[in-house]
Amino acid sequence: MEYKKLSVAVRLTAGIMLLLALADWPYSYYQILRIVVCASSLFLIWYFKELHLDTLGYVFIIPAVLFNPIIPIYLDKQLWHTLDVAFGLFFLVSLTAKSRKRS
Numbered sequence: 595m596e597y598k599k600l601s602v603a604v605r606l607t608a609g610i611m612l613l614l615a616l617a618d619w620p621y622s623y624y625q626i627l628r629i630v631v632c633a634s635s636l637f638l639i640w641y642f643k644e645l646h647l648d649t650l651g652y653v654f655i656i657p658a659v660l661f662n663p664i665i666p667i668y669l670d671k672q673l674w675h676t677l678d679v680a681f682g683l684f685f686l687v688s689l690t691a692k693s694r695k696r697s
Contacts, residue, residue: 597641600637601637601641602689604634604638605634605638605686605688606685606686606689607630608630608631608634608635608685609682609683609685609686610686611627611630612627612678612679612681612682612685613678613679613683615627615674615682616675627661628662628663629663631657631658631661632657632658632661632662634685635655635657635661636654636658638651638654638688639651639658642654645691650688650691653684657681660681661681
């Protein structure tokens with residue numbers, strides 16, 4: 595799969611999962627969410643670096659750290675809901691980013 599198509603799939607999946615996290619799910623959903631968001635963020639850091647959109651890539655460090663499943667960060671439910679919406683929208687809005695890569 596081409597990286598551009600993969601990045602779209604990754605951003606859609608993570609963004610939608612983050613927005614769906616506002617519902618009442620079993621704890622396992624939130625564990626899977628951590629893995630998906632962290633892995634997606636790490637991929638997108640690399641992807642945007644390749645497109646010469648370094649600043650956008652660096653912003654994805656924040657969800658990579660907050661949602662990392664290895665050393666979890668525990669916050670209260672209301673703050674997580676705020677972060678879920680903010681980063682869910684961020685993943686989806688990042689779909690409009692244009693490449694600065696020279697051909």
